[in-house]
Amino acid sequence: MWKYSKKLQYPINIKRKNLKMAKAVISQYGGAQSELSAALRYLNQRYTMPDAKGKALLNDIGTEELAHVEMICTMVYQMMKGATPDELKEAGLEGNYTEHGLALFPTDANGVPWTSTYFSTTGDPVADLEEDLAAEQKARAVYEHLIDLSDDPAITGPLLWLRQREVVHYNRFKELSDEYKAKYYK
Amino acid sequence: MQNYSSYGLDDVFMRTFMMPAVMPNAVNIPQMNVQDNISTISQNNNGYNMMNQNKFVNPTEGFLRGNMEAGTYLPYKNMTYLRPVINGEKQNALYKLQEIAFAAHDINLYLDTHPNDANAIRLYNEYNKQEKKLNDEYERKYGPIDLSDDEGLNVTPWAWIKEPWPWNE
Numbered sequence: 001m002w003k004y005s006k007k008l009q010y011p012i013n014i015k016r017k018n019l020k021m022a023k024a025v026i027s028q029y030g031g032a033q034s035e036l037s038a039a040l041r042y043l044n045q046r047y048t049m050p051d052a053k054g055k056a057l058l059n060d061i062g063t064e065e066l067a068h069v070e071m072i073c074t075m076v077y078q079m080m081k082g083a084t085p086d087e088l089k090e091a092g093l094e095g096n097y098t099e100h101g102l103a104l105f106p107t108d109a110n111g112v113p114w115t116s117t118y119f120s121t122t123g124d125p126v127a128d129l130e131e132d133l134a135a136e137q138k139a140r141a142v143y144e145h146l147i148d149l150s151d152d153p154a155i156t157g158p159l160l161w162l163r164q165r166e167v168v169h170y171n172r173f174k175e176l177s178d179e180y181k182a183k184y185y186k
Numbered sequence: 187m188q189n190y191s192s193y194g195l196d197d198v199f200m201r202t203f204m205m206p207a208v209m210p211n212a213v214n215i216p217q218m219n220v221q222d223n224i225s226t227i228s229q230n231n232n233g234y235n236m237m238n239q240n241k242f243v244n245p246t247e248g249f250l251r252g253n254m255e256a257g258t259y260l261p262y263k264n265m266t267y268l269r270p271v272i273n274g275e276k277q278n279a280l281y282k283l284q285e286i287a288f289a290a291h292d293i294n295l296y297l298d299t300h301p302n303d304a305n306a307i308r309l310y311n312e313y314n315k316q317e318k319k320l321n322d323e324y325e326r327k328y329g330p331i332d333l334s335d336d337e338g339l340n341v342t343p344w345a346w347i348k349e350p351w352p353w354n355e
Contacts, residue, residue, distance in 0.1 A: 157269075
């Protein structure tokens with residue numbers, strides 16, 4: 001089971017409305033390389049990991065990804081807070097407003113809703129871990145694109161921090177992946 | 187209990203900007219080229235953390251980076267990290283809690299793939315203990331963070347529902 005802790009993993013304090021960035025950052029909630037995809041990828045793959053070490057790592061990183069989902073949602077919520085229909089229209093968010101108002105909903109930066117086809121499980125630990133390594137790299141690349149687009153340090157800071165988590169997760173998955181390859185691909 | 191009402195200016199002085207913590211390095215920094223800030227926890231007189239001083243940075247630096255492991259920090263372009271602007275005692279108490287919770291968590295991930303590293307296990311337990319202490323202190327002053335804790339929940343009205351929720355912090 002999970003326990004909710006009433007705090008963010010890293011502080012988010014965005015005071016300036018920023019609809020253009022909200023439209024971009026939502027990608028890490030509901031896009032292909034999103035934190036939501038990551039959480040569900042690892043939490044589904046953990047059951048069929050071949051040893052306790054693999055189950056633990058997929059479980060613990062999958063759990064952290066849920067905290068990242070909350071951070072991204074908080075960023076989008078704060079960037080959109082108090083936006084008027086005119087401002088939303090100007091930022092190209094009239095479709096999003098029509099469907100969701102100012103509520104959160106997992107889509108990519110183009111408004112395409114999240115789908116479970118963004119990740120896979122094969123039941124083969126080596127194959128699953130190769131996907132996980134690629135997923136961390138692709139999420140890192142998306143964070144870098146978002147950092148390039150950001151015009152507010154209160155947004156850039158958390159994006160840099162989340163990007164670094166992709167680096168750390170990659171390193172941990174790599175250690176597990178190398179071990180499994182040596183073990184199962186003799 | 188300390189009177190914290192005199193620190194009630196948090197919201198008034200809440201800034202929307204962050205200060206750069208580190209000057210830009212050269213462009214195209216190769217991986218592993220960052221001078222790591224070695225853990226200051228080795229200053230404690232138990233001695234056991236000395237063994238880990240090349241493995242992890244201290245929680246303050248690690249939390250800013252988002253990476254506790256020495257030698258693996260990978261900055262983007264000419265950027266390293268931004269230091270969140272923290273104002274007032276309440277924000278600072280939360281930040282210190284997030285910091286130590288992160289240090290423990292990142293070592294937890296490390297231990298998942300290095301389960302025989304006894305020194306890292308001792309470090310995890312030390313940070314975990316500090317986290318519990320800071321968590322209790324925060325809850326006593328500002329309200330509950332975890333429903334399973336003793337602190338802050340034995341009051342009427344039910345304190346769990348109280349603002350701020352994390353997205354309104």
